[in-house]
Every structure is written in C-alpha cells, then in structure tokens.
Amino acid sequence: MKNMRTLQKRIAYQLQQGSLDAEVTGITCDSRKVQPQNVFVCIRGNRMDGHVYAEEAVERGAAVLVAERELEGIPEKVTVLVVKDSREALAQLSCAWEDDPAQHLVTIGVTGTKGKTTTAYMIYEILRKAGIRAGLIGTIETRIGEKSIPSENTTPEPVVLQKLFSEMMREGCTHVVMEVSSQAEKQHRCDGITFDYGVFTNIGNDHIGAGEHASFAEYLSCKKKLLRTCRTGIVNRDDKRFPEIIRQSTCRLVTFGCREKADFMAADAALDQAPGVLGVSYRVQGAADFPVRVDLPGLFSVSNSLAAIAVCAQMGIPEKAMQEALSAVRVRGRCEAVPVYPEMTLLIDYAHNAMSLESLLKTLRKYHPKRLICLFGCGGNRARDRRFQMGEVSGRLADLTVITSDNPRDEEPQAILDDIRTGIGKTEGAFVEIADRKEAIRYVIENRQPGDLVVLAGKGHETYQIRKGKRYEMDERVLIREILEESKGNV
Ligand SMILES: CC(=O)N[C@H]1[C@@H](OP(=O)(O)OP(=O)(O)OC[C@H]2O[C@@H](n3ccc(=O)[nH]c3=O)[C@H](O)[C@@H]2O)O[C@H](CO)[C@@H](O)[C@@H]1O[C@H](C)C(=O)N[C@@H](C)C(=O)N[C@H](CCC(=O)O)C(=O)O
Numbered sequence: 001m002k003n004m005r006t007l008q009k010r011i012a013y014q015l016q017q018g019s020l021d022a023e024v025t026g027i028t029c030d031s032r033k034v035q036p037q038n039v040f041v042c043i044r045g046n047r048m049d050g051h052v053y054a055e056e057a058v059e060r061g062a063a064v065l066v067a068e069r070e071l072e073g074i075p076e077k078v079t080v081l082v083v084k085d086s087r088e089a090l091a092q093l094s095c096a097w098e099d100d101p102a103q104h105l106v107t108i109g110v111t112g113t114k115g116k117t118t119t120a121y122m123i124y125e126i127l128r129k130a131g132i133r134a135g136l137i138g139t140i141e142t143r144i145g146e147k148s149i150p151s152e153n154t155t156p157e158p159v160v161l162q163k164l165f166s167e168m169m170r171e172g173c174t175h176v177v178m179e180v181s182s183q184a185e186k187q188h189r190c191d192g193i194t195f196d197y198g199v200f201t202n203i204g205n206d207h208i209g210a211g212e213h214a215s216f217a218e219y220l221s222c223k224k225k226l227l228r229t230c231r232t233g234i235v236n237r238d239d240k241r242f243p244e245i246i247r248q249s250t251c252r253l254v255t256f257g258c259r260e261k262a263d264f265m266a267a268d269a270a271l272d273q274a275p276g277v278l279g280v281s282y283r284v285q286g287a288a289d290f291p292v293r294v295d296l297p298g299l300f301s302v303s304n305s306l307a308a309i310a311v312c313a314q315m316g317i318p319e320k321a322m323q324e325a326l327s328a329v330r331v332r333g334r335c336e337a338v339p340v341y342p343e344m345t346l347l348i349d350y351a352h353n354a355m356s357l358e359s360l361l362k363t364l365r366k367y368h369p370k371r372l373i374c375l376f377g378c379g380g381n382r383a384r385d386r387r388f389q390m391g392e393v394s395g396r397l398a399d400l401t402v403i404t405s406d407n408p409r410d411e412e413p414q415a416i417l418d419d420i421r422t423g424i425g426k427t428e429g430a431f432v433e434i435a436d437r438k439e440a441i442r443y444v445i446e447n448r449q450p451g452d453l454v455v456l457a458g459k460g461h462e463t464y465q466i467r468k469g470k471r472y473e474m475d476e477r478v479l480i481r482e483i484l485e486e487s488k489g490n491v
Pocket residue numbers: 029030031032042043044045046047048049050053139152153154155156157158181182183184187211
C-alpha cells in the first residue's frame with residue numbers, strides 16, 4: 001500500500017477530480033488485471049484505446065485513474081489525473097512504486113538493430129564468470145539467479161520491468177544486463193532509469209511499418225535515446241552512421257570496432273578453419289590487450305564480443321573472466337549448432353531481417369561450405385519489406401533457398417511465401433518452396449550432400465508457431481529429432 005501523494009511527485013498532471021490522499025495497492029494499464037484500489041493508467045495502444053476501459057477498471061475497484069484526457073461519468077470517489085503522455089506516467093509511477101530498484105543495481109542496457117540478445121548474454125556470462133550475481137532481461141528470457149522466465153517482449157512494460165528489478169535485488173543481484181528495444185524506447189518503457197552503461201551495437205533498416213516505426217528517422221531517434229539516458233555509452237565505431245548515432249548523446253563515450261580506430265579494437269580476426277568448427281578468434285587492442293576466442297561463428301561475433309569486452313573492461317572485470325566466458329558462451333537459437341549427420345552442419349538461427357540474414361550468410365560463406373542452404377520464412381503482421389529483402393538476400397547469397405513459413409500470425413501463409421519468392425526472383429538463386437516448416441526441414445535433411453551448411457533462420461529460440469492467430473507448439477530441435485526418428489533406415 002502506498003499513498004498517491006508519494007507517487008504523484010514523479011509526474012506532471014492536472015487533478016480532474018478526487019483526492020491525492022488515496023491509498024493505492026498497485027499500478028496496471030490492463031483493466032482485466034485491476035485489483036481493488038489499484039491505479040489504472042489508460043494507454044492508447046496500437047489496437048485498443050485504454051481510455052475505453054476506464055469504467056471497467058473502476059468497476060473492478062480502481063481508486064485512481066491516469067488518463068490523457070478528462071474522463072466523463074467516473075464516480076466522485078475515484079481520483080482522476082490527466083497527464084500529457086500516459087506511457088511516460090506509467091513508467092515513472094512504476095519506478096516510484098518499486099522505490100527505484102534500478103538505482104541500487106549496476107544497469108547495462110543494450111540496444112541496436114542486431115546483436116542485442118547475443119551481446120547481452122556475453123556480458124551476462126562474463127559477469128557470472130567474474131563471480132558477480134547478475135540478472136538478465138531480453139528476447140529469450142529473464143534470468144534471476146537460477147530462475148528463468150520466458151519473455152513476452154524483449155523489453156518488458158514498465159510495471160513488469162520494475163518488479164523484475166526489485167526481485168533481482170531481493171535475490172542478491174548487484175548487476176542487471178538488459179536489451180532495450182526501439183519499441184520500448186518509443187513506448188517509454190525504460191523512462192526513469194539512468195543506465196550505468198548503454199551499449200549501441202549497430203543500426204540498420206528494420207521495424208519500419210506495420211505499426212512499428214513510422215520512418216527510419218523515428219527508429220534511429222528511439223535507439224539514440226539510450227545514449228541520453230546512460231552514464232557511459234559503448235558505441236560501435238564501425239557503423240557507417242556512427243556520427244549520427246552519437247549526435248546529441250550526453251554520456252561519456254567509449255568506442256569499439258574492427259575497422260575504424262576505436263578505444264577497443266579487434267586485430268587479426270580469424271575464422272576457424274577445421275571442418276564443422278565455426279568459431280572466431282582475434283586480439284583485443286587499445287584500451288586492453290589480450291587474445292580472445294569465441295565459439296560462435298562469424299565476424300559479427302567479433303563485434304558483439306568486443307562490445308561485451310568494452311563494457312566489462314569499464315567495470316574492471318579481469319581479462320581471464322572475459323576470455324573464459326567468451327570461449328564458452330552459447331545463446332539459444334543464435335547460430336546454435338544441432339548435430340544431425342557428421343557430413344552436414346545445421347544451425348538454428350534467429351536472423352529474421354535482411355540485415356542479419358545478409359551478415360549471417362556472408363560470414364558463413366567464409367567457412368567454405370560445399371553448399372550453403374538457407375531455409376526461412378517471414379513473420380506475418382510485421383514489416384512487409386522484410387520478405388522481399390530477405391528473399392533477395394538469400395537468393396543472392398545461398399546456393400539453395402528453401403522458402404517456408406515462420407509465424408504467419410493473422411496473415412495467409414501463402415501470401416508471405418509469394419512475397420519472398422518475388423524477392424528471390426530478382427536474383428538467379430535456386431529455390432524450393434515448402435510451406436510446412438517441418439516438411440521443409442525434412443527436405444533439406446533427406447536431400448543432404450556432404451559438406452552442406454544449412455541454416456534454419458528466423459525462429460531461433462522460439463518453441464511455437466503462430467498460425468491464423470493461434471499459437472501451436474513447434475520447436476525446431478524437436479522437429480529435427482522427429483524427422484530423424486521417422487526416417488530411420490530411409491536416409
Ligand atoms: C505493438 C506493440 O508494441 N504492442 C505492445 C503494446 O500493446 P498495444 O499497444 O498493442 O496495446 P493494445 O492491445 O492496443 O491495448 C492498449 C491498452 O489497452 C489496454 N487494454 C486492452 C484490452 C482490455 O480489455 N483492457 C485494457 O485495459 C491494454 O492493456 C493496453 O494498455 O503495449 C503492450 C504493453 O506495454 C505490449 O505488451 C505490447 O507488445 C506486444 C506483445 C508486441 O508484440 N510488441 C512488439 C512489437 C515489441 O514491442 N517488440 C519489441 C522488440 C522485439 C525485438 O525485435 O527484439 C519488444 O521489446 O518486445
């Protein structure tokens with residue numbers, strides 16, 4: 001229980017009715033979750049307008065309503081505060097409700113178009129190796145001690161986020177590493193937090209349209225917010241938009257890079273050469289100097305691990321902890337190798353936009369596979385451009401593309417496949433089209449040739465498929481096992 005007088009200090013508002021002396025029991029922006037004496041914050045969402053649910057919230061016992069406009073017909077005993085932006089208010093109230101737990105943790109935010117999850121895990125594993133009790137929040141899961149909670153959003157909404165921080169503190173965590181998505185910044189989910197470190201991995205075209213970001217300018221400006229809300233920013237010097245990224249930043253800047261001169265530089269980057277082994281090694285130079293090996297493929301593993309080293313070096317973590325953690329780090333569904341047949345390397349990966357697919361295929365080609373095969377689909381209800389672009393990228397860079405389904409969500413699966421085929425059509429690339437993902441995987445396994453390197457792209461850690469708005473269980477690891485079982489003796 002808290003008094004509204006304590007909470008209201010954090011927000012600018014006009015009191016439409018009621019008293020600030022209301023005793024409240026919690027905060028929510030979902031009328032379906034309102035408990036007696038809760039504060040209900042009305043959010044204008046992408047699909048619904050939370051203001052419509054104000055009365056329902058009152059019926060469920062809300063004591064205070066926070067809205068962006070005056071509300072009519074609300075009983076006098078209910079306090080109504082009118083604010084300019086209710087998402088901002090929600091974040092500030094959530095911080096105040098939990099007494100700003102993030103202030104007592106060393107907070108590391110990771111943003112960027114690609115590499116957030118991977119970099120966050122790398123930092124997390126280094127901290128653990130150094131004996132630091134850390135929490136992790138991101139696309140795959142939230143980790144608190146030994147507990148893992150699967151994620152709905154990469155960056156949770158503020159009420160949930162602040163509660164997670166509190167739980168981390170109770171569990172003895174001193175640090176937290178979290179992904180900060182651009183949608184989260186747009187929706188003010190992290191307002192009220194000053195990050196100790198803000199990592200900026202890179203920026204590329206993504207998340208534009210389909211209700212995500214209106215334009216690239218808006219997308220970039222959301223991502224840049226982290227560099228105005230952190231104390232030390234760790235930025236990729238190689239990104240061609242580096243000058244634009246750091247413009248208006250207010251933090252101390254530390255840079256990392258493989259090509260441009262940076263505070264932390266990777267020299268002599270080399271890809272593993274043994275067949276079936278896909279790692280990288282290099283030497284960090286500049287503000288630190290030691291050799292590194294990462295057991296994840298590709299040049300982006302150099303960039304991601306260098307970012308992790310740059311942050312951890314700022315925190316004074318010993319070299320040895322960085323080296324050991326990075327040589328063993330594994331991230332579920334990110335270039336995850338699945339043993340199938342010795343002559344075939346199969347990777348489950350999360351590349352689901354053109355930027356990641358292009359980096360992935362280009363970097364895998366450098367391991368000189370006999371054939372590079374790329375199986376993917378595209379998410380429905382998401383930026384449509386991705387389909388044409390990913391089709392074009394795969395057609396250009398893979399020896400064979402298997403077009404299939406990702407999460408069609410509410411869209412017609414075939415319509416998505418058609419768009420991908422249009423993209424491939426711009427290239428000479430060979431392709432086959434098998435809408436059912438399991439059948440598509442069966443096709444690559446049954447038609448394998450020695451030396452094949454196969455990427456199942458797009459679903460990564462996901463263990464479900466959303467078709468016609470319904471969620472079904474689907475884990476690619478299980479599909480592979482079933483296919484091998486079913487085809488025993490035949491392949
Ligand atoms: C498109 C989008 O950003 N959606 C997020 C958004 O929901 P929304 O705007 O669609 O909300 P809405 O359904 O229109 O409802 C508006 C308001 O009415 C309320 N409501 C609604 C119905 C009702 O009966 N009563 C009620 O009170 C809702 O609780 C909400 O407060 O606000 C919600 C609460 O903060 C988020 O959980 C939700 O994320 C959904 C699950 C989502 O898919 N988001 C994606 C696009 C996203 O955020 N992705 C990023 C990055 C992913 C990555 O690339 O890593 C992420 O951080 O996850």
